[in-house]
Every structure is written in structure tokens, then in C-alpha cells.
Amino acid sequence: MLKKYKNLSNYARTSISTYGIILLAFVILFPLQQAGALSYSFSGMLVPICAYIVMAISLNLTVGVLGELSLGHAGFMSIGAFSGAIAAVSLGNGTPDVLRLVLGVLIGGVLAGISGLLIGIPVLRLKGDYLAIVTLAFGEIIKNIVNCLYVGVDAAGLHFSMTDVASLHMTNGTVILKGPQGAVGIPKVASFLSGIILILITLFVVINLVHSRTGRAIKAIRNNQIAAESVGISITKYKMIAFITSAALAGMAGAMYAMNYSSIVAKKFDFNTSILILVFVVLGGMGKFFGTIVATTVLYMLPEIFREFGEYRMLIYAVVLIVVMLATNSSGAKMLKDKIVDFVKNLFARSKNKKVEAGGADSE
Amino acid sequence: MKNFKKVLAVAVAAVMMAACFASCNGEKQTGIRVGGIGPITGGAAIYGQAVKNAAEMAVEEINALDSDIKFDFKMEDDEHDAEKSVNAYNTLKDWGMQILMGTVTSGPCTAVSTETNADNIFTLTPSASSTDVIGGYKDEDGNTIERKDNVFQMCFSDPNQGTASAQYISEQKLATKVAVIYNNADNYSTGIYQKFDAEAKARNLEIVSVGTCTDETTDFKTQLNAAKQAGADLVFLPIYYTPASLILKQAKDIDYAPKFFGVDGMDGILTVENFDTSLAEGVMLLTPFSADAEDEKTQNFVKNYKEKYGDVPNQFAADAYDCMYALYELCKAQGITMDMTAEEINDKLCAQITADDFTFDGLTGTGMKWSESGEVSKAPMAVVIENGEYVGM
Secondary structure, three states, X not given: OHHHHHHOOHHHXXXXXXXXXXXXXXXXXXXXXXXXXXXXXXXXXXXXXXXXXXXXXXXHHHHHXXXXXXXXXXXXXXXXXXXXXXXXXXXXXXXXXXXXHHHHHHHHHHXXXXXXXXXXXXXXXXXXXXXXXXXXXXXXXXXXXXXXXXXXXXXOEEEEEOOOOHHHXXXXXXXXXXXXXXXXXXXXXXXXXXXXXXXXXXXXXXXXXXXXXXXXXXXXXXXXXXXXXXXXXXXXXXXXXXXXXXXXXXXXHHHHHHOOOOOEOHHHHOHHHHHHHHHHHHHHOXXXXXXXXXXXXXHHHHHHHHHXXXXXXXXXXXXXXXXXXXXXXXXXXXXXXXXXXXXXXHHHHHHHHHHHHHXXXXXX | OHHHHHHHHHHHHHHHHHHHHOOOOOOOOOOEEEEEEEOOOOOOHHHHHHHHHHHHHHHHHHHHOOOOOOEEEEEEEOOOOHHHHHHHHHHHHXXXXXXXXXXXXXXXXHHHHHHHHHHOOEEEEOOOOOHHHHOOOOOOOOXXXXXOOOEEEOOOOHHHHHHHHHHXXXXXXXXXXXXXXXXXXXXXXXXXXXXXXXXXXXXOOEEEEEEEEOOOOOOOHHHHHHHHHXXXXXXXXXXXXXXXXXXXXXXXXXXXXOEEEEOHHHOOHHHOOOOOHHHHOOOEEEOOOOOOOOOHHHHHHHHHHHXXXXXXXXXXXXXXXXXXXXXHHHHHHHOOOOOOOHHHHXXXXXXXXXXXXXXXXXXXXXXXXXXXXXXXXXXXXXXXEEOOEEEEO
């Protein structure tokens, strides 16, 4: 069966492994969660893990498939999170939860996609390190803009201000976003089920994009931009497609994330969060979605599992991160692993041979 | 070989999931389970650490008392992040937490108090001062978020500090022209400034210059020069003590010597490393706790804390210490036992804390009372720094 699996096309293998693990996780965990058999701690982590998986897959599209290092991915998450939150709050308590969630996520995705377009125009003219630094700068700009943005809603509609709450000029309304104090009173409508659906949508979009004509063009740009240009591939167009898709998906993840917490602050979506997601991608493997899903889940849960170690928790987390990176990527570790695998194989082979020999001796 | 890696990854993930499924509740319960959440690591660790130390000290003392009320205390780290804070809260729920003493900082507490409100777990925060933590606060235009009716604060709320500062400055006639430097990227600082601004206007206190800074600002000369040129004779600093120490230093460099007035975040300025404390002479601050206070309670607390942890406790430590004793008094008054559910305890404690005849005397104030709004009412105390010590005003 393994052989059959190996003989499948790359597309089929990626689809089976990624959809498979997500559906498997859902089939096992959803009934357990409904029955209350999961610990509060684990149950509480399900939605953020889903959001981070979507973040990591979307970043993998930029970093792994397009081959451009982006250090401002949390900025798109931020745009999605705050616009989604504003949409959900302003829809009011009378609206069904599902509608608030779906509209919030959609609006978050669309706005993040538009900002991806606006940011992409100047950014994608650059390459390599320069592009990385500029994305970092845009991430910080987004954070700082949200930090001085005030938004409220009352009977007359939405009010925006860049100075303070008083200048919103509202009466008997709800202040949604209060600059550095963040957004409060967000309805908690995100659920594990919706998180899984969002991951499946993301996988569907990304896997099909990667394995389409567009995806091949994007990969051609990654492998050799000059060669790609020489055969008539429009560099800007395909870079833009990848970048905007990535931004829009990050925005949807952000909206989902925001609607799992009653309050969020702009500070959360800073450089550190961008790097955290990049770590998920690097450990999961460039352009590999199955690996990204597993790496995100494991790395998200590690600090929580390490709570038992008390104050040394983050130190141990950092050490584990270093060890895992070394173990999966250094050539020395690979050689060691190969040796171990060979040794185990030989062991099996020898014991088999012995059995055959022994059997042969018996029969004589 | 690729498969080997995958199998390994899946195996590791499976083991971890198994570890998470099993909600470890192995420890034997020896008292009412009180959980604490705060930043033990990261940038705000100094606050979480102080709360943890003081709360553990208080629990040891309480458990040594000859009383039916015993506490089990466990503190979890949240790195001053709302997401981690909710994770920490869920971990404590798995542990069997019945009361929450936390969380330490405002942003994370706003997220966690919504959870405790939904789960009916009684919450008393030592130091999360934002009104979003307790909810239900109405501003001038009637804008509000829902009150979380089982969440109470031990510290002053931000607006109270801002209002009290403006009141104090105008009543004591400390100044006529005031300059403000606040951190507009910070929840706490912005909250205080807004209320100070409103109250100052109401009291005809003239604000002649408003300077802003962020967490990363280290050069305040522009803001100080603006204040100097506007002729401000008092500079109000609703910020934490580390940037405040830089401001004092740089004000001296440009020969600007107004009065400086801070709030509780200024507490700790005398302990900043390599800071010339003579610069802080004459600085006034509004703080509920001073480690140099003469009363027996404070002196004992400071002595024991120093013995145990080797440094002088700050206001966060005092707030946490008060929280544990307040919980003790509340539990004693209602006869709480450790086999009650969190919900039962919540109902009883909510009724008790807002009861007319309940008052609490602690390190940070005497005759403290709580209203339905969740805010504490205690007298604000202003101190001035003289000869490197806090002196009451």
C-alpha cells in the first residue's frame, strides 16, 4: 500500500496527506470535545492552533513556493483580526453567530487581500534580503496605525478617529477599538469546527494554486527568475497572485483568531509573531504543507506542555527548538539518522537470515 | 527516509496529544484552590514575579494560621499576552481552580476576565487597572461594554488614578500650567491620560503641552523642551518608572526643573539601576503603597519579604498580598470549604464582597470597600520623595 501511495502524483500525495490529517484530527477530536472529554487546556488551544495553521500555510505560499522571505505576515493577520472584529461587533447581538463569523472572516480576508495588493506594489519590486526588510517595515507600520486608530459604532453607523475616543462623537454607542487599548467586547463565535473548515478551504486554495499552471509559473520564478522571464512569464503578475492570496488567507486566519478571544491588542501582531509563524514554516519544510501542519501543532503546544517546568519553561522551549532544527536539518544529524536506520535494517535482515538458516538446519 | 521523518513527527505529536488529553489532577487538594496568572517571563516579568512572591508568602502565612480556611496556590505564566493568558487560565481550570487571583496586567486580564465571567469563577485582580477588565464602565457619551459581575479589582482603576491626580494637583494648588508626557502605545498610560485630561478641563487646570512616547522611546528631550517652552511648572507622567527615570535625567540636562507628578507606575523609580536618586528628589507620586510606611503591618511585610526574596517589595507585591488576605476574609465570612464548586463559591463571594458591612484593611489602604461596579474604593495616597525615601504628603 505504501508503494502505491509513493507512486501517486505529487498532487494526489499532498492532498491525501494534508486533507487526511486534518479530517483525522477532526474526526477524533470533535466528538471528544463535544463530550467534554478533552482537558480545558487542550480544548482551549484548538482554535488558535487552527488559526496558526492557516497562517503558516499561507506564509509557506510566499516563503516556500514563491521563494520570497516575508517578515511582516502578522501585519496581515492584524488587519484581518481587527476588521473582522469590527464587522462582528457592528453586526450587533441580534445577528446569528454563524453569520457574524462568516462575514467577519470574509471581510477580514478581503481587507487583508487589498492591503496585500497595496503593499505588494512597492515591495515586490525588491528581491531577497531587501524584500524581507521592507515587509518587516510594513508589518510595523500596520501595528502602529492600528495603535492609534479609534473605531466605534452607534445607531448612525461606524465612526473612525485617529486621536481619541471623544472625537468619535458617538452617543450611546459601543467603542470597538480603542487605540493601544485594543479591541474589546468581541463576540466569541469561533469554534473548532469553523477552524477546521477554514483550514480545509486554505488547503484547497493553496494546493490547487500550487499545482496549477499559475503555480508552476510561481515556482519557475522561485527557481530562476531570469529564466522564467525569458520564457515570457510575467514576474510581477505571478508574484502578486501568490502574495495577495497569502495575505488574504492570513487575514481570514486573523479574523478567526480575534473571534476566539474577547479582546485583542495591536501589540500582539508584532515582529515576534511574524517570526513565530516563520519558525513553523521553516521547521515544517519550505513548500511542504503536511510538515507545516504538524510543525505548527507541535510547536504551539510545546510551551503549554512545558508548563510543568515552571520558570524554566521558555528556556526549555528554546533548547528544544534548537535541537529540533539541528536534528531535522544538519548534515551530521542526517548521517547519524541514516546510520541508525541502516543499523536497524541490518539487524532485521540478520535475524531474518538467521531464522532462515535455523529453519534450514531443522529441516535437514 | 522522508517517511521516517514523517512517522517520527506524527508519533511525537500523538504522544503530546495523549499528554494533553489526560487532565492531570494528581495532586491532593489541601485547601481552596486559588490560581494566579501573570507574566513570570518576558518584558513585564518584574510585576508577575512580585505578585507571585507576595501571594505565595501570604498563602504560607494564612495556612499557618489556626483557621479552617486553607489555600492551595498555583501561579501560571502568561508572558503578558492575552492568548497565553487564556491558555494559562485553561491549565489552571484543569488543575481545579476555584478562585482566580489575577491576572496581573490589564490587556491579558481583559480577555481572561471574560472567560471567568462565563465560567462563574470569582476573580480578584491585584493590579489590572483598566476598566475593560471589570467592564460596565460608562464614559461621558454613554458608551460601554458589559459589566463582568464577578470580577473585582484590588488596585485603583486607571480613570480613578487620572481623576484623582488632577483633583490632587488642583486642590493642593501644585501648579497652574501642566504638561503631560504619556505613552500612547500603552493601554495603562493612555487610560490615565484621558481621564486626567477630562478632569483637568473640569477644574480649569491648564494643560499647556502634551508629549507622547512609545515603549521604545529613550530620548525625551523634544517633549521636555516643548513643556519648558510652554512654561509648564508641573509635568504629569502617567508612565512606568523606567522611562520616567530617563525623563528626570534629561530634564536636568536641559536645566528644566518643574515639579514632577507620577502615578503608581512611578513606584520603583528609586530601585532603577545606575539611577542617581538625587534626581528624584521632590518627585510626587500617587501610590497606594510605600515600603517605608511606619505602620506595623507594612513593616512586617517588608521585613519578611526582604528575608525571603532579598529585595524590597513594590506596590504589585503589596496588592497581591492584600488580595490573598482579602480572599481569606471573604472565605471566612462565608464559610467556604474546599469541596464547594467554583460556581457556589463565586455566588457567595460576590455577595460578600459587595455587602455593606464588608470592609478590608490591608497594606494598600484601610477600610477598603467594593461596589457592584468592581472598583475598589480606598483613599488615594500621595507621597513625595525626600532624601531618597517616600514621605507622605
